Amino acid sequence: MKKRTYSCGLDAAVDVVGGKWKALILWALHHRPLRFGELRRSVSGISEKMLIQQLREMEAYGLVHREVYHQVPPKVEYSLTEFGHSLNTALIPLGEWGEKHMETIEALPRD
Amino acid sequence: MKKRTYSCGLDAAVDVVGGKWKALILWALHHRPLRFGELRRSVSGISEKMLIQQLREMEAYGLVHREVYHQVPPKVEYSLTEFGHSLNTALIPLGEWGEKHMETIEALPRD
DNA sequence: TCAGGTACTCACCTTTTTGTAAGTATGGGG
DNA sequence: CCCCATACTTACAAAAAGGTGAGTACCTGA
16 A cells, blocks of 8 residues: 555555455455465465565455464464455456456566 | 466456556556557656556557657557457456545555 | 757666565474 | 474565656757
């Protein structure tokens, strides 16, 4: 989150979901709540540091809910809030676009 | 563009439209082609360097078309390709989401 | 000759983002 | 007493993104 005012809705949305990981984390939580470790395995390539950092931000934004189970070994579950769910829904067409044009995208020049 | 393989469509789409400006530039070109200067004024806050840099990338990705008119003073028009148009369409729900939750987003904690 | 308008281009710097590798805390089981 | 699994946490470094301000090229009209 960097700005306070936005020129349009897309501007605001990009500010919330921007970055390399947030959309993917949201996506991973689409079907059901996941534990930290499950999430790490779901979002391929993410480091523990990035994952927790993004999760903390998303929690602060009200997109995800963090539920701690006081057990040993520890168990923490992350789930989407209503807000997070609505954002995820808004991302569906973008995901479908990416799916549809995947081959084109993979063939695009790098840099 | 950083990757060659994607875990899902959203992953690919985020890679294409990622960053601070591309979605906004796409948005600005939604209605009609714009000249460089018009675009700079449309996308508030962008510097000339960033604008041209993003435009070049988007041209390489096949999202926008660059038309040069050999005149003095120079005139260059940027327009959406079909591909760019389809991406823009996929972004509409995200824009609407941002619009709808603008106030919530503006009230979110910074950092 | 010279300012003006347009579309860049460049060098340099700061900020932000991302990655790596190691370390911490907990209590149960062996 | 020590190891295990889980969920973090920290320090440090590298890489990517973004910003600033000046400069270039072109022809036209004053």
